[in-house]
Amino acid sequence: MALKKRSNYALQTYGGTNLKKISEVVTVFDRDLLMLADDMVKIMHKLNGIGLAAVQIGIYKRLIVLDIAQSSMGNPPTPGELQLLPQMPMALVNPEIVEYGSEIIPYDEGCLSVPEVYAQVMRPRTVKVKAQTLNGETIEFECGGLLARCIQHEVDHLNGTVFVDRLTEEVKSLVRNELSALERRGKRFDYQRNIRL
Numbered sequence: 001m002a003l004k005k006r007s008n009y010a011l012q013t014y015g016g017t018n019l020k021k022i023s024e025v026v027t028v029f030d031r032d033l034l035m036l037a038d039d040m041v042k043i044m045h046k047l048n049g050i051g052l053a054a055v056q057i058g059i060y061k062r063l064i065v066l067d068i069a070q071s072s073m074g075n076p077p078t079p080g081e082l083q084l085l086p087q088m089p090m091a092l093v094n095p096e097i098v099e100y101g102s103e104i105i106p107y108d109e110g111c112l113s114v115p116e117v118y119a120q121v122m123r124p125r126t127v128k129v130k131a132q133t134l135n136g137e138t139i140e141f142e143c144g145g146l147l148a149r150c151i152q153h154e155v156d157h158l159n160g161t162v163f164v165d166r167l168t169e170e171v172k173s174l175v176r177n178e179l180s181a182l183e184r185r186g187k188r189f190d191y192q193r194n195i196r197l
């Protein structure tokens with residue numbers, strides 16, 4: 001990976017084929033990975049996001065970064081929120097959902113790759129997550145709240161899915177015009193937007 005001292009990245013936007021690619025498992029935990037995660041946090045902050053998957057900048061590795069506010073902590077908080085929220089911003093490597101809670105709830109989601117579009121997505125309230133840290137250490141935790149929502153959204157990205165793919169027809173019809181506008185813009189700009197750090 002030639003990732004050293006990169007200052008330009010291409011945010012992949014809705015409608016392009018790159019967001020549909022399946023990301024590869026990370027097996028090498030080196031300095032390049034640390035630098036990539038660091039840049040991803042910078043990009044996420046620059047764009048005022050709370051989560052970003054590497055695929056969204058055209059790098060097909062199973063790496064996500066999160067910055068979930070402590071104020072989003074559920075009441076009562078879940079073990080995962082207690083463990084992770086104080087560490088934000090943070091990266092998760094090879095995250096996977098190993099168990100889904102049975103309660104399904106609605107929440108308005110947005111995505112840096114689908115700018116200006118917010119729509120209700122149904123997902124489990126709680127999930128059990130297995131992941132690795134940037135050092136390669138395995139962690140496992142159960143979480144709810146915004147953290148659970150965000151991790152599910154980002155893991156979807158690693159599997160080539162964007163939240164728009166999960167909308168019911170009824171909800172999708174509410175944002176159809178915005179999505180069409182994004183598609184048109186995407187076609188003109190190769191479904192990419194330049195990000196300079």
Ligand code: ZN
Pocket residue numbers: 110111112113153157
């Ligand atoms: Zn997203």
